[in-house]
Amino acid sequence: TTLWKWLKILPQSFDSDEDKQRKFIDYIPPLEGLHDELKELETRLLSLNSPVVFCHNDLLLGNLIHNAKASSVSFIDFEYACYNFRGFDIGNHFCEYAGVDEVDYKLYPDREYQLRWLRVYLEEMTKKTVSDNDVDHLYVEVNQFALASHFFWAVWALLQAANSDIDFDFLGYSIERFNQYFKKKGLFLALSSS
Secondary structure, eight states, X not given: OHHHXXXXXXXXXXXXXXXXXXXXXXXXXXXXXXXXXHHHHHHHHHTTTOOEEEEOSOOOGGGEEEETTTTEEEEXXXXXXXXXXXXXXXXXXXXXXXXXXXXXXXXXXXXXXXHHHHHHHHHHHHSSOOOHHHHHHHHHHHHHHHHHHHHHHHHHHHXXXXXXXXXXXXXXXXXXXXXXXXXXXXXXXXXXXX
């Protein structure tokens, strides 16, 4: 998969930039440990049996266009779109509630909001009433896949920090996403549906 390929080409250092090198050493998890971390996460997520569907994979709020007059929502910016796990796309969308330029993970939706959102999603998808158990199962799936979102974008940003000419603190963003991954890992992996 993409993440496994990216792990093989991650920068080993930022020797040409003293500030980046200090942050890299102080805040980025050891690269050899990331392989084990991804293997553990992958094993856990595969056990959820999340359906593979066509996903946008970058559902930050700027990629959603709401037309109030037409009561519709449109998606833009499909550069990362491909088949992926349903849980990743929804979990990633919830992670993106935090924003990009001014990241605030306190904006990650709470359980009640997610349950309402997920019920509407399932009922729109199936065109029938769904059980609380179905919604709870999707809640667990989505939140555990939110960890994959953090891991994915942390690795992506680390690659960008080494290769991009765009004026953005990719290393800082990578650090933030890795921090959220490890902060939420225990909580999200402890979730189970009845």
